[in-house]
Each structure stands twice: as structure tokens, then as C-alpha cells.
Amino acid sequence: MLNILTDALIRSTLPNGKTQRLFDGGGLYLEVSPRGGKWWRVKYQLQGKEKRLSLGTYPVVTLKTARERMLALKRQVADGVDPSAERKALKASRDGALTNSFEPIAREWHAEQHKPTVSEGQAKRIMARLESDVFPWLGKLPLAEITAPTILKTLRRVEERGAIETAHRELQTVSQIFRYAVATGRAERDPTPDLRGALKPFVTTHMASITEPEKVGELLRAIDGYTGSFVVKCALQLAPLTFVRPGELRAARWSEFDLDAGMWRIPAERMKGTKVAKAKGQDHLVPLSSQAVAILKALQPLTGHRPSVFPSTRGDGRVMSDMTMGAALRRLGFASDEMTAHGFRAMARTMLVERLNYDEAIVEAQLAHRVRDALGRAYNRTQFVDQRRAMMQAWGSYLDELKTGRATEAPPLKIVAGAGCN
Structure with missing residues (x-):
């Protein structure tokens, strides 16, 4: 396989008002847009059909990296695997995991179940607590990966700043979200009951008052x-x-x-x-x-x-x-x-x-x-x-x-x- 392109040639190629293609070998080429953008593409054939796939943009993806990705793709084709179909399946899997992660389900619970039943002020407070104390650590995790120790580690951060009552309240909120996920078929169980007694005890104090x-x-x-x-x-x-x-x-x-x-x-x-x-x-x-x-x-x-x-x-x-x-x-x-x-x-x-x-x-x-x-x-x-x-x-x-x-x-x-x- 003859390699033709060099970094010097790529850098010297300027936009000329039309799409340009700089071929390298093995189906790899660099596409230069009329506005100057440079995308790596690769052509391959599978079951008699020609297909194309993007390998990234230059210079983020270097010439060397583009060639390595092209060779990996060729090996997949040789094994009868369609790289395009595999990429779509991986994206769908990632998108599904993202949709089934804690934050989108929590926001759905808040909009569908919680917000319509409580005062506006309480709804805002609950979401503010989730955004500051829970989403940064649990938000992107799929529900299936969130265990009782994971939740406890998150709530320990709240305890450490002295907000013991808030930690207990947020545990209740996380539990409500998991129960909603179970009811809607996106979680097997609520792990929060396993944390019973794990948080520091909170002693309720009444508002100060004079009664003598x-x-x-x-x-x-x-x-x-x-x-x-x-x-x-x-x-x-x-x-x-x-x-x-x-x-x-x-x-x-x-x-x-x-x-x-x-x-x-x-x-x-x-x-x-x-x-x-x-x-x-x-x-x-x-x-x-x-x-x-x-x-x-x-x-x-x-x-x-x-x-x-x-x-x-x-x-x-x-x-x-x-x-x-x-x-x-x-x-x-x-x-x-x-x-x-x-x-x-x-x-x-x-x-x-x-x-x-x-x-x-x-x-x-x-x-x-x-x-x-x-x-x-x-x-x-x-x-x-x-x-x-x-x-x-x-x-x-x-x-x-x-x-x-x-x-x-x-x-x-x-x-x-x-x-x-x-």
C-alpha cells in the first residue's frame, strides 16, 4: 500500500472554493471543504458494496493516527465485520446508557411526579439540591451501576460540610427516583434501603421559642x-x-x-x-x-x-x-x-x-x-x-x-x- 500524503502537503493545501480530496492509499483520503475544514475519510467494500466512514478531523487526528485507524478498519472488514454498522450499534448502546442514567431519569421524575404535587419553592429546592450534591457524581451513571456504597459516598460529601439533615433528605429523594425507575421498568430495585442506619443520625430541633x-x-x-x-x-x-x-x-x-x-x-x-x-x-x-x-x-x-x-x-x-x-x-x-x-x-x-x-x-x-x-x-x-x-x-x-x-x-x-x- 503506497502512502502519498505528507504533513507538509496537508498543511500547504488551502481552500479554493470547492471540495478537494487528497488521497493517501488503501482507501484513505483527506477531504478539504471550501471553508478549510479537513476530514479524514476511508472507503471500503463489503459484500460488493462500497461504503465510507469518517475517521476524525485534521490536525486533531494526525496523519499517522488516521493510517492506524484505516488499518484497524481493514482488519474488521477482512473478518466480515461492517465498521459502520458496529459504530452505529456502539452509539446506540451509549445513547441508551445515557438515557438510562441517573440524571435524565431524575429530571423526568421531578417533572412528571414531584413538581406537579408540591409547591413551586419546594420543587426548586429539591432540584437545586440534586444539581449541586448528586448529579455531579451520580448523574451520568447508568442506574444499574449505582450501588448503595456509591450513593453513600456521594452523601458523605454532604455530611462533611455539616448538612446532616440535607443528607437524609437527599437520600429520600434518591430513593423516590429509584422507585420511579423501578415502576417504569428502568431499574431492578431501589438500593437505598441498604443504607438504613449508614448516615449520621439527625436530631430534629424545634424553632427557638420563649414559653415562660x-x-x-x-x-x-x-x-x-x-x-x-x-x-x-x-x-x-x-x-x-x-x-x-x-x-x-x-x-x-x-x-x-x-x-x-x-x-x-x-x-x-x-x-x-x-x-x-x-x-x-x-x-x-x-x-x-x-x-x-x-x-x-x-x-x-x-x-x-x-x-x-x-x-x-x-x-x-x-x-x-x-x-x-x-x-x-x-x-x-x-x-x-x-x-x-x-x-x-x-x-x-x-x-x-x-x-x-x-x-x-x-x-x-x-x-x-x-x-x-x-x-x-x-x-x-x-x-x-x-x-x-x-x-x-x-x-x-x-x-x-x-x-x-x-x-x-x-x-x-x-x-x-x-x-x-x-
Whole structure:
């Protein structure tokens, strides 16, 4: 086989407006495009048919390498193997492995199964965690190659930065993805149960909250003396009186309030829950004590002309930042491990039951927690309205007494949730 081409000849061949072919020998040639691109091609015959195959581009594939690839191809042909068909089969195998790898299946699960059922924020958080903590190590691996030790090694990286809870959450997510793959016929089993007990234990900690009457009184007096924004002060004053979630309070709209009736109706779509619960659930009713109504009426002249009760100071239509109330508590001298904006819920939950002797079912209903009665029926957000209205007024009065130091420890009244309550 006579070799004709040289590197000097190849380099000196310039584009001339048409396709040029520089033949080397054995069917190998270099094709020079009108724009100057140079591709190695090889011609071969199999079963009486002439075929062509690309061997790469010059100078990435050198003349020497092109000749070596041509000879390997000729050996395949001599053995009765079609190099073109083999290349297509290899590509199909690689494409199949890529399609059956972890990341595309995880994204499919997220789009088809997870995202439609959870809030937009939660869906974004789950995908962000996968993209930062899981895909870089597991994303390109076929599911069949992902074992329990492989997953553990990936999650150890999360543990090492101190994010123990996140590691546990991501293990749950990986498990959901594998179960989806099993259900859709692309995996034999979920390997995550083999990791039971392998991760560092995570101890759940509750949001910091003050529940001692004397300290609660100090907190309430500090809030009343807040010298920052009046809007923030009103939010801090309403937080213990309504004990809704901070996000529900910050996003409150004036259209949700009936101050004459003393009722705040939070739409279901603003409540914590899945997309289905938000779309089909019930509004949450928050009876307003006279103290809460007074605060809202004092704030109304300032923000009542806007949709939001607590608008952002930036004036861009957004509501108060989720950091604002926490920062205000820090400014008042309450550290994050002592009191949080979410802690007003724990304060009310503990003190209403332990100090004021209210029935847990009614308190849980006011907290918008899903609890069940003796017959296993879930309380809905409109139950016990009369009892809750009385409880919220008693709570508002009790907080006033705590501020003045006149509060009694345990009033004898106890409201009991029973059949027929509305």
C-alpha cells in the first residue's frame, strides 16, 4: 500500500472554493471543504458494496493516527465485520446508557411526579439540591451501576460540610427516583434501603421559642417598644396574637380581612401544603382578637391603600422580606437560639395547652395542623370556629396580662372539642 500524503502537503493545501480530496492509499483520503475544514475519510467494500466512514478531523487526528485507524478498519472488514454498522450499534448502546442514567431519569421524575404535587419553592429546592450534591457524581451513571456504597459516598460529601439533615433528605429523594425507575421498568430495585442506619443520625430541633410567662411578658414589652419601622412593629405585634406561619403573615392582603367581623380568611393557595391541597383545600380562618383588630386598624392608614398589609420597603410590589422579623428580634436583643419569628407558633401551642388549659384539638386546628378526631376524621380549617374565636380573644387578653405582670397561671375554663362542633 503506497502512502502519498505528507504533513507538509496537508498543511500547504488551502481552500479554493470547492471540495478537494487528497488521497493517501488503501482507501484513505483527506477531504478539504471550501471553508478549510479537513476530514479524514476511508472507503471500503463489503459484500460488493462500497461504503465510507469518517475517521476524525485534521490536525486533531494526525496523519499517522488516521493510517492506524484505516488499518484497524481493514482488519474488521477482512473478518466480515461492517465498521459502520458496529459504530452505529456502539452509539446506540451509549445513547441508551445515557438515557438510562441517573440524571435524565431524575429530571423526568421531578417533572412528571414531584413538581406537579408540591409547591413551586419546594420543587426548586429539591432540584437545586440534586444539581449541586448528586448529579455531579451520580448523574451520568447508568442506574444499574449505582450501588448503595456509591450513593453513600456521594452523601458523605454532604455530611462533611455539616448538612446532616440535607443528607437524609437527599437520600429520600434518591430513593423516590429509584422507585420511579423501578415502576417504569428502568431499574431492578431501589438500593437505598441498604443504607438504613449508614448516615449520621439527625436530631430534629424545634424553632427557638420563649414559653415562660415572665419572659414572654418581657418579649411583648420589647416589641411594643420597637423603634424601627411601624410596619415591622405591627407585624411583630400580630405574630403572637395570630400565631400563623411567618410567610402567611408577611404575605397578608387587606382583602383577606373583615375587621368588623374580626376574621382573617387566608386563601388555601397561600397555606402550607401540596399543590393539590392549595388548589382544592379550604381557606384557613383566623379569628381576630380585639387586640389584633386594633393593631390592623392602626396600620390601615399607612398601607391600606396597597394590596399587601406588610409591603416591602423597596416599593416594588413585593412583601416584607422573610429576614425582616428575625432581624427585628435580634435588634431587640433576642438571639436566634432564643426566639424566632416561627417561634410564636410554639409559644402559643405550648402556653394555650399548658397554661390556659385549652383542648389540643382546638389549638391544633387554629395552627392549621392536620389532626384527626377519635373517629379518624381530619379536622378541617373551618371547624371549631366559635371555640377558636373565644380562645383567640382569651389569648389576646392573656398576653396583655403578661405584659403588665397580672396574668394568672391556669384559668379553670377548658374548651373541649366534641361532636357537633362547627
